Amino acid sequence: MGEDSLTAKCLAEFVGTFMLILTVGCNVLTGSPVWAVTSIACTLMVSIYALGGVSGANFNPAVSLALGIAKKLEWKDVGIYMGCQIAGGICAGLVYGLALWDVFNLAPTPGFSWWQAGLAELLYTFMLCFVVLNVACSKQHAGKNQFYGLAIGFVVVAGGYGAGHISGGCFNPAVAVGIDVSSAGLGFGWCFLYTVFEFIGASLAAVLFQVVRPEEKEEELPCPEAHELPAKVLSEFLGTYFLVLTVGLNVIGGSKAPVFSIAASLMCMIFALGTVSGAHFNPAVTIAIVAAGRGKCSPKDAGIYIATQITAGIAAAFTYSAMEGGKSFPLAPGKGYGWAEAAIAEIMFTFLLAFVVLSVATVESPLSEYFGLAIGSCVTAGGYAIGAVSGGSLNPAVSFGISASHAAFGGGSALFVNCIFYTIFEIIGGAIAAGVFMATHPSEFSKAAEAVDEGDKTEA
Secondary structure (H helix, E strand, O other): OOOHHHHHHHHHHHHHHHHHHHHHHHHHHHHHOOOOHHHHHHHHHHHHHHHOEEEEHOOOOHHHHHHHHHHOOOOOHOOOOOHOOOOOOHHHHHHHHHHHHOOOOOOOOOOOHHHHHHHHHHHHHHHHHHHHHHHHOOOOOOOOOOOOOHHHHHHHHHHHHHHHHOOOOOHHHHHHHHHHHHHHHHHOOOHHHHHHHHHHHHHOOOHHHHHHHHHHOOOOOHHHHHHHHHHHHHHHHHHHHHHHHHHHHHHOOOOHHHHHHHHHHHHHHHHHHHHOOOOOOHHHHHHHHHHOOOOOOOOHHHHHHHHHHHHHHHHHHHHHHHHHHOOOOOOOOOOOOOOHHHHHHHHHHHHHHHHHHHHOOOOOOOOOHHHHHHHHHHHHHHHHHHHHHHHHOHHHHHHHHHHHHHHHHOOOOHHHHHHHHHHHHHHHHHHHHHHHHHOOOOOHHHHHHHHHHHHHHHHH
């Protein structure tokens, strides 16, 4: 690395981090409570697109640490990057403090303890670093896609709306230090605890990244189908876990944009893990893929996927209830609506979700850039359209998780059976999606048949 190159990279990291923390401060002090998190996410996204080609656009010491552990960034550069990022964060904190003549303190939200805030920071810093590693640094994706900025930036949408009411939603030691230094007159010190949890999240992300992508240790890049079952199972667990976790935190925390946040969590993890397991994260989607045939998922793997997804959903639900001090919520039709309306709502919008997955991700020529956005947007569509009717679960893993946590945390077991009914509705929606896909995409099945014939001839 030449001196000019190092200077440019350091300046890029400083500028990107400075603008990120400046946006955080201005939004907290003057911004819209509805759109503040989106504003911060968009600043991160556009800065990544602007400066990714210069420094890699880390803008976060936790990300740099994860890259170092995963051997994607030289350790000497990790230290230099961290210094530039912390400097950028402190300068930004001082600038918004002087410009607006106001500051705010860094601390867990009243009502939450240090460990609840720390767990929130750990989990979503993990998600952020994990997505960065997968979409921007993996052999499968590095330098080969243009969705990396969208995927990384919108982790902030998922975590900011989901966990921001617990910890403030830093997910970045430079943010924590910048805020804490600017408000030192109100109290100082929480940045150290936040940084510890964020670094733990980053370290876990680097380790699990290498588990879901074992090819990172190999010279040759295998085709996506070459991923072994353990990597696929972990992929399905992590994607489903963060989806259900984000659902629960948004609902209990009274988020200003719950559906948008949930959709963002699904989109980001699909972009990150689509080339590992197919990123189903939903038993109804898995069933639809099996029902549509063409060998995209074997019945054996589907059974393992479904068990993993439901286990992850329950684990995530117990996590969000613990983070929220034992709170939970029931799975049931909305006020003023009955089971008939809820059934139609869940069937139709699970159909939409599964049909879009089949159409954009399992065809012979799948979307290469927008598949995650297309699938995640189905949650935006369904969540706002029928959330008041059925809750907009659209996923048996979500349904089981919500019901299990509510039964365990004071809601009683009487309503647990509701997840069975919801699951039936959602599976019906997935099955209908498979049937409609077969009718609307006949060429996909002729291509599959031709491939089988060619294989038989080759063997003969």
